[in-house]
Amino acid sequence: MNLGDIDRWDIGALDALEETLTTRIAVLADVENELAAIESLPGWTGDASAAARNASGLTRADVNHDAVGIGAVRALTQQTRVAVAHLQSQLGGLRETATANSMLITEAGGVLDAAFAVPPTDPSARAVREKIRADLHDSAHALIMQAVDIDADAAQVLARAGDGTLVGDGAVDLASSLTTGAGQGELSAPFPPRDATASQVDAYWDALPEEQRAQMISEHPQLIGNLDGIPASARSEANISQIAGDRERLEQEATALRAKLDDNTFGGFFSDDDAALGHVQNKLADLESIERSLKDNPGALLTVYDMTSHERGLAAIAVGNPDSADHVTVTTPGLGTNIGDSLESMVREAKNINGEMMDQLELAGRSDETVANVAWIGYQPPELGGVSWWDSISGAGDVASDEIAKDGGASLASYFHGLDAASTNPDPNISAFGHSYGSLTTSEALQHGGSEVVDNAVFYGSPGLNAVGTSEMGMDYEDVWVMDAEGDYVTSLGRLGPFSPFEAGPYNNNYQEISTAPGTTPDGIARDGVDDHSGYPRLGSNGELRTSGYNLAVIGIGRPDLVMK
Known part of the structure; x- marks a missing residue:
């Protein structure tokens, strides 16, 4: 065939x-x-x-x-x-x-590029052509397999x-x-081909x-909902369809565990039942947070969803549609973040950044462009404390290790590629925002292939990046920024340089550092500054984004010339 x-x-x-x-x-x-x-x-x-x-x-x-x-x-x-x-x-x-690109598709699905007879002297131009050729190849072979x-x-x-x-x-x-x-x-x-790339999944x-x-959505929602390269709208439909069944399963597990604990004279002291019940209750709280976030933000998309693989749930919610958006941002959080306690506030922050990006596009005469902003809790950030004394001890060790960041970074890199592959735009502008331990996770994602599709990155409240400079992430210097608020205790680790637990911090003059101080931005709006670890993407006292949030917004639309330095 x-x-x-x-x-x-x-x-x-x-x-x-x-x-x-x-x-x-x-x-x-x-x-x-x-x-x-x-x-x-x-x-x-x-x-x-x-x-x-x-x-x-x-x-x-x-x-x-x-x-x-x-x-x-x-x-x-x-x-x-x-x-x-x-x-x-x-x-x-x-x-x-x-x-249109002077290429020819053979009957066997190969792609011949006439321009390769005289290779482009510009490496970036050659990379663009190679991506077009590879996408055509993947798509042609997907048609043959179908x-x-x-x-x-x-x-x-x-x-x-x-x-x-x-x-x-x-x-x-x-x-x-x-x-x-x-x-x-x-x-x-x-089924999609085994071990397929995001581009092959899209094809x-x-x-x-x-x-x-x-x-596929109806019969295999667990696969489709978390498969990078599937459009966000299809992933969301598949993921939302699983919530009711997961709630019923978790409630049954909670009932069974309570019965076991009630029948045990020592409670859960000599078993793991009390901890297991705590994890089940946490996931039920996660489900409540997901559903409230979707209800409060009509049109939002649940692009990551997993209530089985970890002690806490995994989720990512997009405000706006990444499938069609010209500009997409992905925010990755850090220490102490989980769905039940943090997702709703992260989605509100994504909505605020979304509105600011649209305002800045309108001021620039580009109101026809669209944006999407993803709150990504697609990994398990370290937590201090938990449902048992052992959770507290192990959590303290986790936050000083980069293992969670490396594992989460691999998932995040794949997610970035999925956004790029599923987009109906030939080259969407993708920005990676990493906060706290999430900055380390984002850095690891860029180092493990994410930089191939990410256009901009901003790290804030960072304890370190495992990268002395931007080139180690595969990013150009002018496309990466860092922010450090006065009073942010976490960034003190990031300023330790070679003594940082994560080898290299972003506050070493090898990264562009931009302002978190109060000031009037180029659009004439007076904005508050940030004086703690958590305030970067939040609204100020006047209801406007702080200087730091404004900086995220203008970088997100590809206008770094407007940042406050």
């Missing part, structure tokens, strides 16, 4: 087959009506009547058996026609993109229809037989027709 086969797929023939099958169904309907008329003739009794009715019943069984096969083949024909039309439309779009899957499904259904092995259990009339057959004639939605999703996308 190759792209040429997709071109040669005859939708007209599928239309004709569907019309023929519909005609056949009409004939069967006439036969059923005639049989029903024979069986209901009033006053006809005796041996002839019994024989006729017996023959009618046998014929009706044959009709229903035929209808099961016809229903399956017609459903297959309908879905194949839609799927093939989608593939051909997608292929046409890929070829238009290839032609075509292979359609062909395999069709062959299986047709073989079963031909050898009579389709099951008609429970079908008692023509309508139920057709419905039973249709259920056995559906195309199955394929896989684009190759699916709407019906199969809906099937």
Whole structure:
């Protein structure tokens, strides 16, 4: 199967087959009506009547058996026609993109770049072309794989229809037989390729027709909801669909654990049941916070959701749609952050930054551009304290280690790539904001591939970055900024330089340091400063973002020339 086969797929023939099958169904309907008329003739009794009715019943069984096969083949024909039309439309779009960039897609899915005969002298221009070529390659191969899957499904259904092995259990009339057959004639939605990149996942999703996308969301929400490269809107739909089931499961676990503790003379002293109950209660609080955040922010998207993998839940909520936004920011928090206690305030802060970015775009005459702001708690930041004495001890050790940051950074880097891959914009402006221990996590994300798609980064309240300079993150000096508020006790660690627990701090003159002090910004608004660790993205006493929040907003729209230094 190759792209040429997709071109040669005859939708007209599928239309004709569907019309023929519909005609056949009409004939069967006439036969059923005639049989029903024979069986209901009033006053006809005796041996002839019994024989006729017996023959009618046998014929009706044959009709229903035929209808099961016809229903399956017609459903297959309908879905194949839609799927093939989608593939051909997608292929046409890929070829238009290839032609516009002087590239050629081969039937096998390869991409030839005419410009490579005379390579661009500008490395960035070459990188752009290579990304276009790679995306075309991934998309072409996703179309081929989808075509292979359609062909395999069709062959299986047709073989079963031909050898009579389709099951008609429970079908008692023509309508139920057709419905039973249709259920056995559906195309199955394929799974994404194993170990796929975000770009390959995006290509896989684009190759699916709407019906199969809906099937994947409905049947495999745990996979789709957290798969980087799937559009944020689809991820959110999948994630939200799991909340009710998770709440029921957690409430049942809590009831069972309470019963065990009540029956134990020593409570949970000699077991882990009390700690387990605490973790379950924390996750129930997490669910409440997620639902309040979504309710208070209509249109917000739940782009990360996991209530099974860790002691606390994982979540990320986007204000605005990252799929279509021109500018996307992702804020990663640090020490002591969890969904139950922190998500709602983080979403409010994201909403405030969102509004400021829109205001600044309007002042710049760019009100047609759109923004999205993500509050990302997609990892488990260190916590001092917890549901047991051991949590407190281990938490104290966690905050002095970079292991959590490295693990979280890998997830965050993948999330960045997913935003870029799923965006309908060819090159969205993505900004990474890291606060406190989250600055270290963000730095690790950039060092592990996130810098390939992130355009700007801001670190504030940072204890250190494990990077002496921006180049170690793969970022240019002019695209990275740091902020340090007067009175922020955490940044004292970041100023220890080589003595910092995280090897290198951002406050070493190797990063652009911008203001957190009170002042009047270029838009004429007097803004408060910051004098603690948590106030950077919050509103000041006058209801406006502080200088630090303003700086985040203008960097988020790609206007660093407007920052307060």
